[in-house]
Amino acid sequence: MLQYVLRRILVAVPMLLGAMSIVFFAMRVLPGDPCVAMMGDQATTEALADCTKNLGLNRPLAVQYVDYLWRSVRFDFGSSFRQGYPVSEYIARMFPHTLVLVTASAIVAALVGIPIGIVSALKRRSPLIDYPLRIFALLGLSMPVFWLGILLLIVFSLRLDLFPLIGGGDLDGAIHMIRTGEVFTNPGDFLAAVGDVLHHLTLPAVALGFTLAATVSRLSRSAMLEVISQDYIRTARAKGQGERTVVYKHALRNMMVPLLTIIGLFVAIALTGTVLTETVFTRPGLGKMLVDAIGARDYPLAQGAITVFTMIIIAVNLGVDMLYAVVDPRVTYR
Amino acid sequence: MAIVQNATVPELTAAGALPEAPSRSLGRAVRRYGPIAIGAVLALAMIVMAAGAPLIAPLSPSAQFGDAVLKGPGAVERHALGTDEFGRDILSRIIWGARVSLQVGLASVIFGFALGVPLGIVAGVQGGWIETGVMRCADMLMAFPTLLLALIIVTALGGSLPNEILAIGVALTPNFVRLSRSLALTIREQDYIVAARALGSGQLRVMARHVFPNALYALVVVATLYIATAIRTEAGLSFLGLGIPPPTPSWGNILSEGRQYIKCCPWITTFSGLAIMLAVLAFNLVGDALRDLLDPRLRGE
Numbered sequence: 001m002l003q004y005v006l007r008r009i010l011v012a013v014p015m016l017l018g019a020m021s022i023v024f025f026a027m028r029v030l031p032g033d034p035c036v037a038m039m040g041d042q043a044t045t046e047a048l049a050d051c052t053k054n055l056g057l058n059r060p061l062a063v064q065y066v067d068y069l070w071r072s073v074r075f076d077f078g079s080s081f082r083q084g085y086p087v088s089e090y091i092a093r094m095f096p097h098t099l100v101l102v103t104a105s106a107i108v109a110a111l112v113g114i115p116i117g118i119v120s121a122l123k124r125r126s127p128l129i130d131y132p133l134r135i136f137a138l139l140g141l142s143m144p145v146f147w148l149g150i151l152l153l154i155v156f157s158l159r160l161d162l163f164p165l166i167g168g169g170d171l172d173g174a175i176h177m178i179r180t181g182e183v184f185t186n187p188g189d190f191l192a193a194v195g196d197v198l199h200h201l202t203l204p205a206v207a208l209g210f211t212l213a214a215t216v217s218r219l220s221r222s223a224m225l226e227v228i229s230q231d232y233i234r235t236a237r238a239k240g241q242g243e244r245t246v247v248y249k250h251a252l253r254n255m256m257v258p259l260l261t262i263i264g265l266f267v268a269i270a271l272t273g274t275v276l277t278e279t280v281f282t283r284p285g286l287g288k289m290l291v292d293a294i295g296a297r298d299y300p301l302a303q304g305a306i307t308v309f310t311m312i313i314i315a316v317n318l319g320v321d322m323l324y325a326v327v328d329p330r331v332t333y334r
Numbered sequence: 335m336a337i338v339q340n341a342t343v344p345e346l347t348a349a350g351a352l353p354e355a356p357s358r359s360l361g362r363a364v365r366r367y368g369p370i371a372i373g374a375v376l377a378l379a380m381i382v383m384a385a386g387a388p389l390i391a392p393l394s395p396s397a398q399f400g401d402a403v404l405k406g407p408g409a410v411e412r413h414a415l416g417t418d419e420f421g422r423d424i425l426s427r428i429i430w431g432a433r434v435s436l437q438v439g440l441a442s443v444i445f446g447f448a449l450g451v452p453l454g455i456v457a458g459v460q461g462g463w464i465e466t467g468v469m470r471c472a473d474m475l476m477a478f479p480t481l482l483l484a485l486i487i488v489t490a491l492g493g494s495l496p497n498e499i500l501a502i503g504v505a506l507t508p509n510f511v512r513l514s515r516s517l518a519l520t521i522r523e524q525d526y527i528v529a530a531r532a533l534g535s536g537q538l539r540v541m542a543r544h545v546f547p548n549a550l551y552a553l554v555v556v557a558t559l560y561i562a563t564a565i566r567t568e569a570g571l572s573f574l575g576l577g578i579p580p581p582t583p584s585w586g587n588i589l590s591e592g593r594q595y596i597k598c599c600p601w602i603t604t605f606s607g608l609a610i611m612l613a614v615l616a617f618n619l620v621g622d623a624l625r626d627l628l629d630p631r632l633r634g635e
Contacts, residue, residue, distance in 0.1 A: 018474035026490035127365055138622070142615035144566055146573050147607030150593065154600045272479040276570055280593075291574055294489050306486065310477050 008321060012314050017069070019310040024068055027299045028061065055081060068303070077304035082296055087304035090289065095308075096175060097168045098285040101208065101277065102270045104201050108209025109266075113216025118255075120217065121224035122247065133217070140214025145273050149207040149280035156203060166282035169193075169200035204281045208273045215269060216262075223258040227251050264317040271309055373619025380613050384432040391426040395583050398422055404599045416601045418592065424602060427583040428609050434572075434584035435613055438498050439565035443557050445503030450510025451553060455541050457511070458518025469515065472508040480505045481567050485576060493577050501571075502564050513556055517549040524548075555628055559621035562614045569610045585610045 035051040052058050056067075071078060077087035116133050123129040157165045174193040177183050183190045227233065228251055236246045275287035282288070286305055293301035383390060393412070399421035402410040407424075409416065415424040457468040475483060480502070487501035521527065522545065530544050571577040572586020580587050585606045592602030 014470070015474050015477050018471075019477045022474075022478075023486060026486045131365075138615065138618055139611075142562065142566075142618050143611050144569055144573075144607065144614070146570065147589065147603070147610060150589070150596060150603045150607065154596050154603075158597055158600075268479045272481045275481065275485070276573065279574060294485075295575070302489075306482070309482060313479070314477055 005322060008318055012318055016310060016314055019314075020069065020072060020307055021065075023303055023306045023310075024065055027303055028064075072307060077307065078300035080293075080301045081298045082301075087300050090301065091286065091304055091308055093172070094284055094286050094289050096171055097283060098271075098274050098278070098287060100171065100197065100201060101204055101274055101283070101285060102267070104205035105207075105209035105212055105270060105273070105277075106266070108205055109212035109216045112209065113213035114220045114259075116213070117217040117220030118224050118252075121221045121228065124225070137214045137217045137221075140211055141218070143211060144276070145207055145211045146276045146280045148210060149204065149277060152203045152207055153281070163203050164200055167200055168283040168285065169197035171197050200283070204277050204283060207280070208270065208277045211273065212266065212270060216266070219262045220255065220259055223255045224251065226258060227254045230254070260320065260323060264313075264320040267316045268313050271312065367623075369619050370623030373616050373623060376612060376616035377620055380432055380436060380616060383429055384436040387430045387433055391423075391429040393423040393426040395427045395430040396422065396581055404595065406599070407601050407605075415605050416599065418588075418599075418602050419595060424588070424605055427588055428585065428606055431583040431585045431588055431606070431609065432613070434495065434578055434582070435565050435568055435610070437495065438502060438568040439561045439613070439617070441499045442502035442506060442564045442568075443560050445499060446506030446510050446560065447553070447557055449503070450507040451514045451546070451549075453507075454511040454514030455518045455545055455549070458515040459522050459537065459541050459545055465515070468511060472511040475505070475508040476512070478505070480563060481570050484567055484571060485574070488571055488576050493571070493575075493579055495578060498568055498571060498577055502567050505567070506560055506564065509556075509560065510553070514549055514553060517552055518545050521545050521548050552628060555621060555624040558617055558624060562617035562621065565617065566610070566614050585613075 035048050035055070035057075049058075056064065059067075068078075075088055077091070079086050080090060083090070116137065120130050120133040120137070153165060156162045170193040174190060174197060177186070177190045177193065233246060233250055236250050241249075271287070274285055275290060277283070278285040278288035279291055286308065290302060290305035290309075292298075293305060392414075399410075399412070399417060401421070402413060402417045403421040404419055405413060405417045405421075407414060407416045413423050413425065415428070417423055418427070453468050453472075457465040478486070483505040484498075484501040487504060488497055491497040491501065518541075522540075527540060527544055530540055535543070568577060568584070569586040569589070572584045573590045575587075575590060577586050578584045580591065588606040589603050589610070592599070592606065596603055
């Protein structure tokens with residue numbers, strides 16, 4: 001087991017390194033000078049040269065590259081060109097917002113997607129049930145999350161005035177209260193902050209969750225179909241067990257194994273989804289930070305954001321591989 | 335334009351080559367071929383719209399009508415789907431926008447296919463260090479989700495039609511590498527490959543004449559689904575402002591520009607988004623139906 005874990009981690013390292021190199025070099029061939037983007041066209045040549053020197057952009061590319069890799073290993077992504085804060089601080093501030101969004105939409109996606117997938121698989125011979133469910137899944141899969149988000153905003157924020165148009169709520173405040181222990185001394189304020197966060201979270205989570213639900217429902221449909229065609233299901237039926245027992249005792253439990261492996265895929269899709277969702281709902285988060293950083297030619301910030309995204313995806317996949325081995329004893333570590 | 339026309343071939347022949355359904359069971363035929371028919375018609379309509387945009391669009395996509403700024407659908411008879419902040423006709427812009435979406439959708443999939451499939455087949459058949467090398471590179475690219483990788487590339491190169499095609503094409507390539515490798519791994523063990531080898535076929539001939547044709551159907555099915563992914567990715571890039579820059583209309587940038595006006599004029603975002611969804615839906619429907627035909631185990635019958 002330990003050997004397997006070490007081996008997987010060793011494989012992940014060059015992957016991460018490669019991914020980071022792609023990001024670094026892509027950012028360097030960008031059109032547009034970050035100093036010009038910061039200071040405007042009016043800046044004097046001396047001021048620009050000064051700025052380039054301060055940002056370390058006058059060093060040879062190879063030196064910048066090695067420096068970037070070495071710092072990244074220590075989670076030091078440099079300082080944002082624009083704001084001057086360390087990038088890691090920025091990421092730490094944005095991460096909770098994205099985490100909350102991904103978690104909430106994962107809950108929506110699981111609650112909607114898994115039952116739909118199961119029912120659709122079990123009732124696949126009755127078109128009246130299977131068809132509408134499959135159409136629903138197909139619509140969710142085809143609907144861009146940013147469009148669904150805008151439709152929700154038009155109806156629920158602008159027309160009905162039920163939810164806020166922009167922002168992520170007072171998440172920082174809530175986290176601060178947990179840190180300082182104010183949760184216990186002032187529970188009312190804490191609940192208000194949490195309520196505010198949920199209020200801001202509802203529409204984005206529904207939008208992202210719905211588009212993810214489509215993927216989840218399809219994957220759980222095919223996982224269920226896979227399981228239901230196995231010999232042990234036939235055996236259970238042949239024993240004379242009722243359909244309910246067959247589904248609950250034999251099928252569902254085994255379905256969870258193939259479903260587990262898609263968590264990695266799911267996180268990748270959800271993280272990409274946050275880039276678009278956070279932009280539509282003007283929510284703070286890693287995705288919005290990345291888009292803004294690209295727009296502002298803020299290399300370190302964009303690099304840091306993408307590196308963190310990639311790290312999360314590689315780490316999740318690694319974790320899933322190991323979890324898979326734990327859940328399904330038939331999997332051997334090689 | 336040539337790109338668009340060429341790329342329609344696989345999907346049309348695949349749809350057209352379906353066997354006739356038995357007439358005794360009309361219901362079953364509708365259930366079985368309904369989705370693919372709807373998808374194929376929708377996809378064809380999108381392609382015709384893109385190819386014939388100059389003939390079909392009622393007005394020029396860039397003409398600004400000062401007397402009809404931000405008018406709703408039908409408010410001015412000339413503009414069936416309303417106008418934007420410059421008084422440009424939304425319907426005409428959406429029809430012209432189909433060009434960008436479909437060109438990027440089809441060309442990037444062809445790019446990914448042409449680059450990924452040979453690499454995957456060589457890796458699968460040849461094995462050894464070639465396989466290790468190719469698959470490591472593919473894994474590395476797979477660590478990025480499609481949109482994220484396309485976003486990095488298009489940011490680096492700048493937003494334009496060829497760059498978007500390149501970015502999305504490269505982002506799709508590892509998927510084709512993986513799939514064609516796994517198909518090649520199965521196919522190379524078949525008896526007919528052994529037979530071909532016994533008859534003196536060289537490695538290259540085995541790959542080109544035996545492995546590739548046998549993998550083709552499955553690859554085309556998946557390619558159809560990736561057209562949907564590519565169209566959605568393109569729309570996402572344009573929405574983020576990284577795609578084709580305005581004033582050239584693309585569905586994503588129409589939607590992105592319309593975002594500022596959702597309070598007064600929701601039709602701009604509504605219709606452009608609807609176009610994206612229908613195009614993605616069309617290719618998803620066709621790809622899904624083809625996949626069900628390919629893998630009868632997953633079919634509900």
